[in-house]
Amino acid sequence: MEQHVEPEHWDELTQIGQNSEISGKNYVRIMRNRFNQTHGVYVWQRKFITELLEDGSVRGYQEYGFNGKEVVIFDKERMVYIPTAHEGQLLAQRWNSRRIFAEVDKSYMEEHCVAWLKKYFSYGKDELERKVRPEVRVSDKQSDEATKLHCRVYGFYPRAVDVKWVRNGRDKVLSYEAKQILPHPDGTYQIRVTVEVAPKEGDSYSCHVDHSSLEEMLIIPWEPRRRSSLYIVIGVIAGVAALALTAVLGIFAYKRISAGFSSPPCSSWRSSSPNRYRYFSLYLN
Structure with missing residues (x-):
């Protein structure tokens, strides 16, 4: 970014930040009254999510929040503001009453954000398009009641990955733990998927891993220990x-x-x- 971005782009972002600071102070005052808060630290949050698809189409939305609580979202396709909390109802009504707000936000997402996406992607293309094959380790923890199967997948890039346990080669086993993809200090990602099973005679279990770096899905069988x-x-x-x-x-x-x-x-x-x-x-x- 520092090597490639022209000074005019930094000036544009600075101006946007300064304008956001002015409007943000106004919304902090409004939301303090909505939440009936008179003291403390207040944070007004606005997040843009813009996705540029391979066919050139654009999708995305905006989130507005106060002190970590989401209050309003903007639906770009329908060009409407939707309150997600009681405190955001009056704000959504105000914005929906003036169509110019929706038009500005939609234009910002489809024009400015897309232009920036293309610009930034070209600067980091080599890094963003690299693919690193995942490593997979399967382990278990056995007890008299049940057996916990762990499938640890690590060292992969990009982030998107599909990891699941399968019984007898066809039945997906649901995980009782949330699947969290975590970053690793070297820039890759890792995930662990755990299921609890009661193996029967003749049952087989395997961990299936699908990632863009793989030509075909990895299937790692679990070999039960003969205790x-x-x-x-x-x-x-x-x-x-x-x-x-x-x-x-x-x-x-x-x-x-x-x-x-x-x-x-x-x-x-x-x-x-x-x-x-x-x-x-x-x-x-």
Whole structure:
């Protein structure tokens, strides 16, 4: 932007910002009365969403908000302002009563915003059109009640991606968690999709990933862990070890008894006689 944008463009944006500041102060005063607020910090928000499609058509809308709450939206196609909160009703009525407001906003979105989109896209075309293939990792967390399947997709660009779990190759499994695509510090994106299932004999599960960088959809199967076999092996090893230890102790005790060295009676340990030291030494040897 700094290298390519001409000074006249910066001047135009500066003028728009200054005009917005003036009108914004007026709307803050109006909305304070609507919300019946007399003190604090006030924020008037206006957001433009403009989308230029491949066929050259333009779609989009505008949002108006006060202190983080949306109050009015502008429908560009119908050229009408729609209140989305009780406090925005009078404002929407005022704007709808004067068609010039809708005409200005529609022209702004279809002309100014589209021109800027084309300009900015040409400056960042190499970066915006790059495609990075996603990496996929499948894992699980098993319990007696159910199994949670996790599909982590990361390192992909652009942002748009479709990730879902499928049972037996055809049935989509709904996720109980919201799918959030998160940015990564290296400029790529990541997402994790989790489902909770109760696998039955013969069921198979796989994570399906569709992204513009892929020639065909990625299908990563989930391979269940065989926990029961592992526990059986551990149990057998532990049992063998216990039997071996018992046998060794039995042989040791038998040899001691055969040699005439039986353990002293319990009363001998509590005796004050000097012989208890002899018994103790004999027991250890």
